[in-house]
Each structure stands twice: as C-alpha cells, then as structure tokens.
Amino acid sequence: MKRTLIALLAILSSLPIFSETRNVVLEQCDVLSFDKSTGAQYQVLKGNVRFRHESALMFCDSAYFYDTNNSFDAFGHVKVIDKNSTMTSDKMFYDGNTTLMKVRGNVVVNNEGTKMTTNSLDFFRNKNYGYYVGGGKIVDPEYELVSQKGYYYPDTKTYFFKTNVVLTNPDYVVTTDSMQFNNETGQMVLIGPSCVREKDYTIYTTNARMNKQTKISRLYDYSVIVSKDGQRLTADSIFYDMNLELAKAYHNIDAQDSSQKVIGRGNYAEFWKKSPSRGFITDHSYVIDYSEKDSLFLAGDTIYGVEVDSSKNEVRAYHHVKFYRNDMQGKCDSMVYASDDSILSMYGSPILWSEESQLTGDQINIHMKDQKADYIHITKNAMIVQYEDEDMYNQLSGKESKAYLKNNKLKRVDMLGDAISIYYSKDDHDGLVGVNKAKGNAMSIFMKSNKKVDKILMTPDSEGVLYPPLRIPEEEKRLSKFKWLEDQRPKNKNDIFVK
Numbered sequence: 001m002k003r004t005l006i007a008l009l010a011i012l013s014s015l016p017i018f019s020e021t022r023n024v025v026l027e028q029c030d031v032l033s034f035d036k037s038t039g040a041q042y043q044v045l046k047g048n049v050r051f052r053h054e055s056a057l058m059f060c061d062s063a064y065f066y067d068t069n070n071s072f073d074a075f076g077h078v079k080v081i082d083k084n085s086t087m088t089s090d091k092m093f094y095d096g097n098t099t100l101m102k103v104r105g106n107v108v109v110n111n112e113g114t115k116m117t118t119n120s121l122d123f124f125r126n127k128n129y130g131y132y133v134g135g136g137k138i139v140d141p142e143y144e145l146v147s148q149k150g151y152y153y154p155d156t157k158t159y160f161f162k163t164n165v166v167l168t169n170p171d172y173v174v175t176t177d178s179m180q181f182n183n184e185t186g187q188m189v190l191i192g193p194s195c196v197r198e199k200d201y202t203i204y205t206t207n208a209r210m211n212k213q214t215k216i217s218r219l220y221d222y223s224v225i226v227s228k229d230g231q232r233l234t235a236d237s238i239f240y241d242m243n244l245e246l247a248k249a250y251h252n253i254d255a256q257d258s259s260q261k262v263i264g265r266g267n268y269a270e271f272w273k274k275s276p277s278r279g280f281i282t283d284h285s286y287v288i289d290y291s292e293k294d295s296l297f298l299a300g301d302t303i304y305g306v307e308v309d310s311s312k313n314e315v316r317a318y319h320h321v322k323f324y325r326n327d328m329q330g331k332c333d334s335m336v337y338a339s340d341d342s343i344l345s346m347y348g349s350p351i352l353w354s355e356e357s358q359l360t361g362d363q364i365n366i367h368m369k370d371q372k373a374d375y376i377h378i379t380k381n382a383m384i385v386q387y388e389d390e391d392m393y394n395q396l397s398g399k400e401s402k403a404y405l406k407n408n409k410l411k412r413v414d415m416l417g418d419a420i421s422i423y424y425s426k427d428d429h430d431g432l433v434g435v436n437k438a439k440g441n442a443m444s445i446f447m448k449s450n451k452k453v454d455k456i457l458m459t460p461d462s463e464g465v466l467y468p469p470l471r472i473p474e475e476e477k478r479l480s481k482f483k484w485l486e487d488q489r490p491k492n493k494n495d496i497f498v499k
Contacts, residue, residue: 023070023096025052026065027051029050030047031046031047032044032045043064043067045065047062051063051072055082055083056080058081058094059078060092062075070095070097071095072094075091076091078090080092080101085110087103087109087123088108089107090104090105099124099125100125101122101125101130103123107121116136116150116152118134120132131149138159143167145168147163148163148165158182159181159183161178161179161181163177163178165177167181167188171199171242172199173196173197174194177192179191186211186212186213186214200229201225201226202225203219203240204224206221208220216243217238217239218237218238218240219237219240222235225240229259231259233247233249236250236252249268250267251267251268253267253269255281261291262287262288264281264288265285266303269282269285278306282302285303286298286303294326296323297323297493298317298323299497300321301318302319312338316335317334318334321333322498323490323496327409328352329490330352332350332351333347333350334347343366343367344366344368345363351488353489354408355409355410357384357386357410358384358386359376361378361379361382361383361400362379364376364378373405376405378400382399384413389424393482394423395421396413396419396443397415397420397481398420399418400417401413401415402414410447411446412446413444419441419443422436422478434469435472435477436466436467438462440458440463442458
C-alpha cells in the first residue's frame with residue numbers, strides 16, 4: 001500500500017499544472033508542419049487557420065502555434081469574433097494564459113455599431129480592456145473621434161483618450177488634450193486645454209463635464225463661452241443647457257457684450273439666449289458701459305437685462321443702486337433703462353449729482369440722446385441744491401423740474417409749480433451781494449461755464465426779497481425739504497459698492 005501511494009504521487013507530480021484559463025484550441029488548418037531540425041518550438045500552420053479560446057473564434061491565413069506556451073502568432077486576414085464584437089487586422093500575437101492580444105496593421109474593431117480603426121492595439125480579453133498609442137479613430141452613428149492614444153472598455157462603453165483628441169458630430173466639434181467618454185450615457189469629461197465649437201457658441205475650458213445626449217454641460221476652472229454675436233461669459237463654474245440655451249454662472253463672473261460695449265460682473269448669473277433674450281446678475285453685481293469715452297459704472301443687488309423685442313432692450317437694477325461716471329453720479333432703490341425711448345428712470349429716494357448740483361425728487365428720468373444725457377425730468381417734489389460756499393447753498397424746489405444739459409454739463413433748470421428759490425448773489429469778484437429768496441409759479445435758472453448760477457428768471461407773478469450779506473435770518477437759509485447728501489455721493493467707481 002505504501003508503494004502504491006508513492007507511485008501515485010510520482011505520477012501526479014509529473015503532470016503539467018494548468019491555470020484556470022483553458023488552452024487555446026486549434027480547430028482547423030489546411031497544412032500543419034513542424035521542423036525539429038531548425039530548433040523551432042512552434043508548429044507552422046497554413047491555409048484557413050482557425051483557433052478557439054473560450055468564447056472567441058480566431059481566423060487567419062497562417063500562424064506559428066506555440067502550443068506548449070498556449071499562444072500563437074497569426075498572419076494575413078486576421079479576424080477575431082467574440083461575443084458582440086468583431087476585429088480584423090494584418091497580424092496578431094495572442095497569449096491564451098493572459099488573454100493578451102497584440103494586434104498590428106490595419107486594425108478594425110466593430111462593436112454594436114461602433115467602429116474603431118488603428119494600426120496598433122493591445123487588448124486583454126479577460127478584462128475586456130484595450131488601448132492604442134499610435135493614433136486611432138472611433139466612428140459611431142452620432143460622432144467621429146480621433147486621438148493619439150485611446151483606452152476603451154467595451155463592457156461599460158467607456159473610453160479614455162489623450163493627445164490631439166478631436167470629436168466631431170453634427171452639433172459641435174470638441175478638441176482637447178484628454179477626454180473620458182461613455183458611449184452609452186453620452187457623458188464626456190474634458191481635462192486640459194479644450195475647445196468646443198457649436199453653431200452659435202465656442203467654449204474654452206480646462207475642466208468640463210458634457211453630455212452629448214442631454215446637451216447639458218458643466219464647466220469649471222474659469223471656463224469661457226463666446227457667442228458669434230460678440231457675447232462672452234467667464235466664471236469659476238458654468239452650467240450650460242444647449243437645448244434651452246440657458247447658462248448659469250457661479251463666482252467671479254465676467255459677462256461681456258462687445259456689440260453693446262457692456263460688461264457685467266457678479267457672483268451668480270443666469271442668461272437665456274432664446275427669444276426673448278434675457279438674463280440677470282446678482283451678488284456683488286455691477287455693470288460697466290464703455291460705449292462712451294467716459295465709462296458708466298452701475299451697481300445694484302440684482303441687475304436684469306431683457307430684449308423686449310427687436311427694437312427695444314431694457315436694463316433694470318434693484319435695491320441699493322448706485323452709479324458713477326466722471327460727470328454724473330446717482331443713487332436710488334431701483335432703476336430702469338429702456339432703449340426705445342432712451343430714458344433712464346430712477347425710483348425710490350433717487351439722488352442725482354451733476355457737477356456741483358444735487359437733484360432729488362420722487363422720480364428722476366434722464367432722457368438720453370446719442371447715448372448722452374439730454375435733459376433730466378424730476379416728476380414730483382423736485383429739489384435742486386448747489387453748494388456755494390461754507391454754510392451757503394443755492395436751492396430750488398417745486399412740483400416738478402426739467403434740467404437741460406449740454407456736453408453732459410448742466411446749463412439750465414426749469415422749476416414748474418410752486419417754485420421757491422434761495423440764491424446767493426455775487427459780484428464779478430466773487431463777493432457776496434446778498435441772498436435772494438423768491439416764490440412763483442415757475443422759474444428758470446441758467447448756469448455759467450464755471451458751473452455756478454448765472455441768473456434766475458421768474459414769472460411776473462413771482463415775489464421775493466433780497467437779504468443783505470450776513471443778514472439773512474437762520475430760518476430763511478434752508479427750504480423745508482433741504483438735505484445736503486454729499487456724504488452719499490460716489491466719489492469714484494469703487495464707491496458704488498458702499499451701501
């Protein structure tokens with residue numbers, strides 16, 4: 001019994017040890033030869049060669065079969081059929097132990113409607129994973145993609161591409177340094193310098209998530225969207241829906257329209273391109289209008305823009321509104337500008353400063369002409385104050401007022417209805433002559449080139465009194481609605497953010 005056991009162990013030890021992977025099986029060939037005299041360790045197969053390994057059938061014109069190593073080299077009209085894919089090439093080395101295919105020359109892989117071509121492909125059947133490094137192309141019914149390097153996983157329909165990647169479909173063209181792409185979900189991940197060209201837009205990014213099926217994109221790391229109309233949107237991150245033509249931008253937003261010469265900035269914004277085109281920007285939001293040499297800086301909690309129709313655009317600013325331009329500054333709770341009538345309307349305790357003059361009322365309308373202020377209409381409770389000297393203020397109030405400008409400088413003011421004025425009259429040497437207080441139904445004030453009051457014209461029904469210098473009673477120095485609000489005036493473009 002002991003001898004029998006030893007003999008059995010000896011027999012078992014002499015048997016070859018096989019891995020879990022089954023052997024490559026030669027199923028067919030026309031000619032098989034083996035020449036021991038050459039020292040070759042392979043069989044030479046010719047004519048209609050066919051191998052089988054697990055689920056794969058492999059065909060070729062000729063082969064070297066290394067049966068002891070469970071591998072072979074295939075030459076001429078190489079074809080592999082495995083599950084849902086078919087591959088053809090000029091030659092191939094196949095290792096049955098590792099299931100590695102090294103496929104070379106005119107490689108074509110077809111997998112459920114997707115076709116890949118390259119000249120060099122390595123593919124691991126057991127992991128269903130392959131890659132090319134010498135350039136390749138993938139063609140799908142919906143797109144075409146080329147790259148220098150490619151890695152693909154047929155089971156998950158996932159691909160990775162690197163170096164000179166270009167994806168083309170009817171809606172857009174993507175060029176990038178690196179891309180991850182899922183053919184089933186349509187999800188693309190772009191990494192590195194990338195450009196997406198659509199019909200109306202071009203996107204520049206270094207980090208993006210895009211979906212060719214849903215046409216929804218998420219752009220990161222200060223990406224840029226540029227439209228063919230001259231609009232440009234930049235932000236830390238952007239959500240973009242191509243179907244809705246909607247863009248949502250987050251943090252450090254810079255939205256520019258070169259055709260309108262307007263820049264909008266803030267930390268959150270939404271823009272709709274589809275008619276009516278509209279959008280808003282908020283969170284430390286402001287707009288720069290550089291259509292004139294003297295740029296306008298406008299800030300508000302939220303700033304809206306809307307294209308009402310082909311001939312009318314509106315800009316609306318709400319809450320804590322301030323604007324600054326060298327020749328004019330303003331503050332109010334809300335503001336509306338309509339392009340059809342070129343009127344900028346200020347609401348909610350509006351204050352307008354022009355040179356040395358301060359204008360207030362219930363509502364202030366600035367009428368524009370050729371993109372410059374033509375005249376200012378204060379619709380109710382009009383009040384205009386001008387600093388003359390220490391504790392001296394020229395004042396004019398009434399039901400409503402119209403102030404006319406020339407070259408953005410105040411030249412004449414008409415006060416209509418219950419007009420009252422306090423005017424510090426001076427001689428040619430700037431010496432104080434007296435203080436004139438007058439009342440009437442209407443008055444007109446004319447300004448000198450030095451921005452001071454030149455003269456006041458009153459209607460015949462007006463009445464007034466001239467007080468000698470330094471003899472005006474204290475209670476007569478101020479009109480009942482007098483307020484000097486210079487401390488609220490923006491002194492520079494940065495002051496528009498001070499609330």
